[in-house]
Amino acid sequence: MAKSYLHFWGVRGSHASPFDSHLQVGGNTSCVEINVNGHILICDAGTGIITLGNKLAAQQNIKEVTVILTHYHWDHICGLPFFEPAFIPGWKINFYGPGESIQEMKQNLDSQMQAPYFPINTENWMANINYIPPSTKKIRVGDMVVKHHCVHHPGITYGYTVDTGKQKIIYVSDNECQFLDKSIKMKMTEFSEEEQTFLKEINRGEYEYELKSIKDADILIHDSQYTPEDYEIKRGWGHSCYVDVVNSSIDAGVKQLYLFHHDPSNDDSAIEEIHEKSINIIQSRNSSLKCFIAREGLEVELN
């Protein structure tokens, strides 16, 4: 039986950052491979998918992959024009992502591969391209069962739960967690007492939805782009402050958290500092949560 693993090919948010100061963590944008017994699920197609594609094209055993997209912002699809298996006859590539129809999904991917922005388009892909209908609730990839949920980010954006049969892996690349909580706290005094009572309950319901979506994850890969100082300025940009992510992970009973979608303006030392402070929060709450930096090239063995 082939080994099962999760491999980080791209961990950066917003745009690629191939700078000397960033390479201990990595400069490629979002792409995570989940390989269970030789069945490959690729989470997002940022620049990280290019290196993965080169590796796949160089081997002969596997000729099919499934790519699940959280959304269509550039940093999550810009590796696709350079994804080598798409240009090789005999390969099958399944795509799934948000949208009302297959046509809309296809259009979203076609748009970035058109003149004058790119010399060839998706019609030039030679692999068998299969768009999984967006109405599909559960996707099966080998032993893996994949389900989506909606998250808080501009446009319709998905988080994914991947059940390998032995472990629950949750991938939430972009999400501004606890957003309503902050909105309510900022405006609370503007409401009557009666409204405040309702809003506290509404807020509790929203937080329960957030927790339910990551509950009991064995592995959670989550947007942790901002420090509290960044978040003061960038609230409403669709990304999380690591403090909220760590606290939500503890509250949801997550076992392992991988800090992901690093801000391109944060160099290696800034991300190490975010990690250290995350550990401090975990210790101060006496939690057993394990927290790691998602680093490009890091491979995590799966059960």
Next chain:
Amino acid sequence: MDTELPDVVVVDDNAVMLKYFEHATKNLALELHMFKSANAVLPFLMENKPQLLFLDIIMPEKDGLTLLQELRRIPLHLDTLVIMITSKDYVQDRTVAKKLGAVEFLTKPMPMVAITDIILKYINKDNPY
């Protein structure tokens, strides 16, 4: 004289948010229909055209914008008045909602009067509220 009450539909997965709507509109002369998901409201909307449809965006399985996109393909709902109600205050969502013909974009948390004002703006100007 037509005495039939106007139908107002609210779709939101947060049960307390539905209660908030119920409370806010208790003195308005309207028929409030509440649903907790896109899939739950679809059978109702296949047969009924409400005077006003409030849609949350982030909901399990199907989001409110995708639901609206589907509704716009149904002749009955080409011009149904739709108001988004969401904590997602992003330009991209506002743009998509506008393209799909949503007439308002109401961000949570909103005071009850914001709900009643919008209802009165779009329906039944003679409402006794």
